[in-house]
Amino acid sequence: MVTLDFEIIARDPACGARRGRFTTAHNIVETPVFMPVGTQATVKSLSPDELEALGARIILGNTYHLYLRPGSDRIARLGGLHAFMGWNGSILTDSGGFQVFSLARINKIEEDGVVFQSHIDGSRHLIRPETSMEIQMHLGSDIAMAFDECTPYPVTFDYAHDSMERTVRWALRCREAHTRSDQALFGIVQGSVFVDLRQACLEKLVNIGFDGYALGSLSVGESKEEMLQVLENMTPRLPEDRPRYLMGVGTPEDLVEGVRLGVDMFDCVMPTRNARNGMLFTSRGSLQIKNSAYTDDPEPIERGCTCYTCQRFSRAYLRHLFMAREILAYRLNTLHNLHYYLQLMAGIRRSIEEGRFEAWRKEFYALRGGGEP
Incomplete structure (x- = not known):
């Protein structure tokens, strides 16, 4: 398991906000941090030099999109994602799970993985936890995410429970399949808006052991109050000595409230898409x-x-x-x-x-x- 050398530099005495930093193979990242989204090996319309001048030190790449086009094996042959896109800072790649569930025209969840049809050409694919790890290791990102089932909203407790348990089983397979020594691996806590399911998921992920922990499947349709309730209950429970990542969130207000509750890392398409x-x-x-x-x-x-x-x-x-x-x-x-x-x-x-x-x-x-x- 890779260490990101995460350290906490300061804490606010009135709340859970914390100031930290971690080190990857490419640079030092100061936290709390917002990661611009570079879905297809580019933050749309901007050059790497412009991103660096803006103060970006880590960006996000998308496993699903890069797997389909131009192909992670091609990127690997061309020197990895950093060289391919000319970016010298850190990169976090998501697992591809969210896009498999939200973009693919047809998907079928099996214990082995997810069968889906590409939104580009209709070709059929199977992404297993091991596949996601292979793709992300080919890409050579600094931080990879475990393959998870993105729980929809609204959802019943029973469905959320089964989805969470599958995410944990897939997380273990990801941990076992992940062998790249210069790449950290984060686990993703699922369980929808059911805090007890989130707590159970976190306990199981900590037992497996990851370099950082993320909260997934928030800001997917639930109310702001429900999201804050999950954050208030879960963020303080995430391991103190590892980076805490709130995935796909959000508005400036969301970032401020996430920091107040102890979140270290954020990403969202909102500033670029808007x-x-x-x-x-x-x-x-x-x-x-x-x-x-x-x-x-x-x-x-x-x-x-x-x-x-x-x-x-x-x-x-x-x-x-x-x-x-x-x-x-x-x-x-x-x-x-x-x-x-x-x-x-x-x-x-x-x-x-x-x-x-x-x-x-x-x-x-x-x-x-x-x-x-």
């Missing part, structure tokens, strides 16, 4: 750049923002680009949104170091004109 849809994040909330109110607006997206987009361009120009469907619109919007998310996390890290995260959190909500959740 950028391509014209939604831009600011400290006072979000704005839709296509709105006619910005037609003659000479202001930047957010006054005081130090990103390239805000330093150079007006809302009027950005609206023009977006309405004209110019490629530059997507690039400039993405630069701003990722800058916002990464600077949000940098501010959170500083506040924890200074022992004032709760005060920072109150300021965060006050700027947005709303109360705390």
Whole structure:
């Protein structure tokens, strides 16, 4: 088992927020951290140099997509995912489980794995836990995720129980199949919104032993209250000496609340996908750049923002680009949104170091004109 040399540097005295760092084969990652999503070996519209300049130190790649196209064996022959995409920082690859369940036109869950049809060409495939490990080892990511069954929502207790138990059996097979010494392996805690199932899953995963632990199948349709209830109950139970990862979440508010409860790692397509849809994040909330109110607006997206987009361009120009469907619109919007998310996390890290995260959190909500959740 690989050690990420995870250390906790500071804790906020008023809540569960913690400031840490871990070391991979490629660099040092400061936590709490947001990982931009690079589904197909690219964070859409941005170059590796731009990501690095924004402050990104770890990004996420997608096992399912890279397995189907261009193929993990091809990427391995070309030197691995880092060399293939020209990225010198760390990479975490997901297991492919979420995409198998959400994108494949037909899937059949068997004890051995999942049979599915590709969303690209309809070809049939079987991904087993061992297959997921083989793909991720070929990709050469710094952190691999165990293959899990992504529990849908809503779901009955009995289905969630059976799904959780299968995830644990698959996790053991992943642990046994994983042999790459320079790649960490994280386990994924399942159990839907049923806290007792989540607790049972975590206990079994800890007995198997992983380099880090993730909470999966949240923000999949459940209410914000249900998600927070799971986080409040589960995050403090995750091993203290390992990174804690909340998968696929979420809004700026989700990140702040996750940190408050002790989460170290986040990923979400929201800043990049919303950028391509014209939604831009600011400290006072979000704005839709296509709105006619910005037609003659000479202001930047957010006054005081130090990103390239805000330093150079007006809302009027950005609206023009977006309405004209110019490629530059997507690039400039993405630069701003990722800058916002990464600077949000940098501010959170500083506040924890200074022992004032709760005060920072109150300021965060006050700027947005709303109360705390």
